[in-house]
Amino acid sequence: MGCGFYKSSHSSGKIEMFTGIIFILMVFEPQDEGGIKAYIWGEVEKPGAYRLFGTPDILELISVAGGPTQRADLKKVILIKAKDGKKRKINIDRIMKEGKMIFLTSGDVVVVQPRMFYLLREYLSVVSSIAILLNLAITLSRL
Numbered sequence: 001m002g003c004g005f006y007k008s009s010h011s012s013g014k015i016e017m018f019t020g021i022i023f024i025l026m027v028f029e030p031q032d033e034g035g036i037k038a039y040i041w042g043e044v045e046k047p048g049a050y051r052l053f054g055t056p057d058i059l060e061l062i063s064v065a066g067g068p069t070q071r072a073d074l075k076k077v078i079l080i081k082a083k084d085g086k087k088r089k090i091n092i093d094r095i096m097k098e099g100k101m102i103f104l105t106s107g108d109v110v111v112v113q114p115r116m117f118y119l120l121r122e123y124l125s126v127v128s129s130i131a132i133l134l135n136l137a138i139t140l141s142r143l
Contacts, residue, residue, distance in 0.1 A: 036106035040065045043072035043112040057101040058090065061110055073115040082107025 035053035038061050045066025052060060058079065068074060074092035081088070083105060090102060104110075 036104060036108075038104045038106070039109045041109065041111045043069045043114050045069060052104065055103055057103050058092070058110060059096070059101070061104060062092070062112065068112055071114040072112050074112070076113050078111040078113065080109040080111070081105070082109070 035051050036056060037049055037051050038056070039049050040061050041047045044062060045068075047065060050061060050064050052064070058077070062068060075094075077090045077092050079088045079090050079102065080086070094100075095102060
């Protein structure tokens with residue numbers, strides 16, 4: 001049991017005392033976790049959304065995503081800035097050699113593209129498989 005006071009709605013305006021159970025409603029809203037949330041797609045080991053703290057740069061995002069895959073073309077990484085939606089092609093090899101840093105802001109998206117050699121190899125593999133199947137079909141139709 002609790003005790004409380006309230007202002008009466010009667011015209012006298014006097015304060016009356018009441019007794020009863022008091023319920024306290026507490027609403028907890030999620031705390032701001034801090035940092036920024038950036039996204040990385042494409043040829044990294046663990047693509048996805050990452051929360052980074054401090055002043056993160058593009059190399060940190062690639063690192064926390066497990067690093068580039070063997071197929072990654074680090075000379076043609078795309079950075080899409082959340083602020084204005086502009087796409088920027090970045091040569092990660094060059095910025096690492098020069099010691100430059102490209103800082104990220106919340107909502108930025110990084111896309112690590114595959115090397116052309118790997119894409120060509122995959123396409124040629126598909127074309128080769130289709131040619132083998134066609135050759136087999138032609139051979140079987142002649143029997």
